[in-house]
Amino acid sequence: MSGAEREASDDAAAPVVPAPWLPRGLADAVAAAGERLARLGVRTGERVVLDTPTRARWAVLPYLLAADRLGAASLLADAGWTGRERDAVLAAAAPHHVVGTDGRAATADGGTRTPGLFLLPTTSGSTGVPTVLARDRRSWRIGFDILGALPGPVLVPGPPSSTLYLFGALHALHHGLGLVTRGRLDPTDLPDGGSVHLVPAQLSALLDERERRPGGPAPRVVVCGGAHVAPGMRERVARLLPGTTLLEYYGSAEHSLIATRRDDGPLRPVEDVHLTVRDDVLWVDSPQSVRGRFTRGAFVPAGPGPTTVGDRAELTGDGGLTVLGRAATTISSGGTLVAAEEVEQVLRGVAGVGDVVVAGTPHASLGMVVTAVVEARDGVPDRRALRAAARAGLLSPIRISEPTLLDVIS
Numbered sequence: 001m002s003g004a005e006r007e008a009s010d011d012a013a014a015p016v017v018p019a020p021w022l023p024r025g026l027a028d029a030v031a032a033a034g035e036r037l038a039r040l041g042v043r044t045g046e047r048v049v050l051d052t053p054t055r056a057r058w059a060v061l062p063y064l065l066a067a068d069r070l071g072a073a074s075l076l077a078d079a080g081w082t083g084r085e086r087d088a089v090l091a092a093a094a095p096h097h098v099v100g101t102d103g104r105a106a107t108a109d110g111g112t113r114t115p116g117l118f119l120l121p122t123t124s125g126s127t128g129v130p131t132v133l134a135r136d137r138r139s140w141r142i143g144f145d146i147l148g149a150l151p152g153p154v155l156v157p158g159p160p161s162s163t164l165y166l167f168g169a170l171h172a173l174h175h176g177l178g179l180v181t182r183g184r185l186d187p188t189d190l191p192d193g194g195s196v197h198l199v200p201a202q203l204s205a206l207l208d209e210r211e212r213r214p215g216g217p218a219p220r221v222v223v224c225g226g227a228h229v230a231p232g233m234r235e236r237v238a239r240l241l242p243g244t245t246l247l248e249y250y251g252s253a254e255h256s257l258i259a260t261r262r263d264d265g266p267l268r269p270v271e272d273v274h275l276t277v278r279d280d281v282l283w284v285d286s287p288q289s290v291r292g293r294f295t296r297g298a299f300v301p302a303g304p305g306p307t308t309v310g311d312r313a314e315l316t317g318d319g320g321l322t323v324l325g326r327a328a329t330t331i332s333s334g335g336t337l338v339a340a341e342e343v344e345q346v347l348r349g350v351a352g353v354g355d356v357v358v359a360g361t362p363h364a365s366l367g368m369v370v371t372a373v374v375e376a377r378d379g380v381p382d383r384r385a386l387r388a389a390a391r392a393g394l395l396s397p398i399r400i401s402e403p404t405l406l407d408v409i410s
Contacts, residue, residue, distance in 0.1 A: 015068050016118055016137040017173045026062065026173075034066035037097075040105055044071030045113030046096040047120065049089075051104065054079045057159045058181040059101040061169065064119075064160075068137070072096075073117035075132065078161040085130055092132040093120055094297025114299050117291065121163045123253040132294040133253060139288045140167065143257045144174040146270045147249070150195040151220040153178030157185040157202065163253050164225050168197035192217035199226035200348050201355040203233060208351060208377055210240040218244055225249045227341065228323060232349025232389055234264065250323055252309045256288035259321045266320025275315060276306060282313035282323070340370075343390070347372055350389045352381035 019027060042048055048067050052060040057079070064074045075093055077086065090098075096110030118137045122130040154172035156179065158165035172179045172195075182189055185202045187209045196219045198206070203224050210216075218241055229248050237246045248261045258275070259267035269275050274285040283306035292301040312324040325341030340358040347356045354377040361371045374381060 013071075014137065015065070016140060017065060017068075017170060019069075021173060021176050022065070023178075026065075026179075029062035030065045030069070033062040034069055037063070037066055037070060037072070037099065040097060040099065041107065042067060042070050042072050042097055042099075043113070045115035046072045047075065047093055047110055047114065047117075048072050049075045049077055049093065049095045049098045051077045051098065051100040051102075052079075053102055054183075056101070057161070057183050058169075060160055061181070063099065063101060064166075068118045071115060073114065073120050073134070075120035075122070076161045076166070078122070078130075078159070081130070088129045089122055089132060091296065092130075092294045094294070111297050112299075119163075119166075120294065121253045121290075122161075133290040134292045134294060134299060135290050139256060139290070140170065141174070142272075142288050143167065144171045146257055147171055147223075147247075147260075149175040150177065150223070151193060153180055153191045153194045155180045155182065155189055155191050155194065155196040155219070157182040157189065157196070157198070159183060164199065165197060167256070168223065187216070190217045190219055193220050195219055195221040195223060197223045197225070200224060200229055200233065200345070203229070203237070204348055204353060204355075205377060207233070207236045207240050211351060214240075221245045221247055223247045223249070225251060227348075228345045230345040230349040231264070232346065232392075236349065236351075250321070252284075252311075254290050254307065254309055255284045255286050258284055258286065266316060266322060268319065269321060274306070275313075275321065277313055277315050280312050280314075280324075281308055282311045282321075283308045343370060343372060346389055347374060347386060350381055350385050352377055353386075 019030075022030065037048070050060045050063050050067070060076055064076065067074045075089070075095065077089075081089070094110045095108060096113075098106045098108070114134070116136055117134050119135040119140070121133045121135060123133060150172070152172070154168065154177050156165050156168045156172070160166045160169065169179055169181060178194075180189065180191065185198065185205060187206055190196060203222065220243065222237065222241070222244055224246060225248070228250070229246070234246060237244060245262065248267070249257055250259045250267050251257045257270050258273055259269045261267045272287055276283045285306040289307065290302060292299055294300070314322045314324065316322070343358045344356045347353060354375040356375070357373045359371055359373075361369055374386065
């Protein structure tokens with residue numbers, strides 16, 4: 001083995017976050033979790049499902065880091081799974097251990113060990129049954145370096161079973177930043193001068209709170225992923241948080257970071273990520289991609305070359321990226337194809353909107369009509385504002401002009 005090959009091998013085997021970079025309290029918790037996992041017989045290459053009570057979801061973090069140090073791959077169970085979904089995940093992953101942070105533990109015959117993995121993220125497929133993916137340490141360390149260091153401390157207000165929030169937490173530890181984890185967003189937790197990882201619905205809630213109660217702590221950086229941030233929401237960030245940088249990124253559980261945006265320009269592919277569009281569908285070739293997936297306990301390695309999650313997209317002549325949503329969520333209305341995510345993005349930028357779900361409902365002559373169900377926050381959003389946002393942000397054939405198309409719920 002050459003020196004370069006040995007260095008690459010050593011790097012691949014190193015923990016995703018080296019022990020010297022952990023704060024003392026977390027380092028002690030990782031050591032204690034490691035002792036427990038070792039007593040349970042967790043070994044290199046084994047797969048461990050980690051369970052944690054809903055009220056203390058981030059108690060799983062020391063166990064994930066401890067399992068990584070033992071060379072085992074962790075699957076963070078989602079407390080929101082149905083019994084059917086959990087059974088499907090366990091059948092696919094065939095774990096060697098199921099360990100609860102509350103003291104419960106079970107051992108199973110997980111079959112063939114799979115060394116070199118550290119995380120088994122799950123993602124819902126078109127059938128709604130979670131798919132178990134396989135990720136190595138290097139793939140996320142690349143993303144940590146691409147995103148770069150952020151101002152600390154860093155607030156991560158969401159469940160670790162979501163790779164968006166888990167990535168944010170490990171990214172902060174990778175860069176030696178102070179980490180604050182919460183199960184949900186509370187504006188009083190915002191680190192003044194620090195950073196926060198959000199999804200667009202949380203960002204909308206934060207901006208609504210800022211309009212009601214101006215002033216107070218403000219982060220220097222808001223990292224927003226999970227869905228596109230509409231221009232209207234970016235305008236609200238600039239107006240209500242003038243000293244805050246909005247760092248938007250597009251990615252997936254399969255490919256991690258794909259593209260970022262730090263201004264009003266288009267999304268730009270990150271370093272070493274190569275994008276192509278075939279028949280309007282985006283294909284991604286990236287060193288951050290997962291190593292493969294598990295099916296009935298067997299590891300199925302990913303093949304070489306680009307892969308897709310089915311997102312529709314456009315590439316501009318200068319390399320900019322516009323994501324139009326999943327082909328599976330496209331609605332055909334009167335001969336026009338409407339991306340549900342595009343409508344959701346536009347309406348999320350309206351003040352008072354907590355979140356939006358767009359779907360097609362049957363129509364005698366149009367086939368389907370675009371229907372938006374809007375979750376209100378602190379009262380009902382102004383219908384005129386919703387219609388105005390739709391007219392300004394959507395192409396004319398897909399404007400939502402009739403108030404009957406918008407069901408506002410509180």
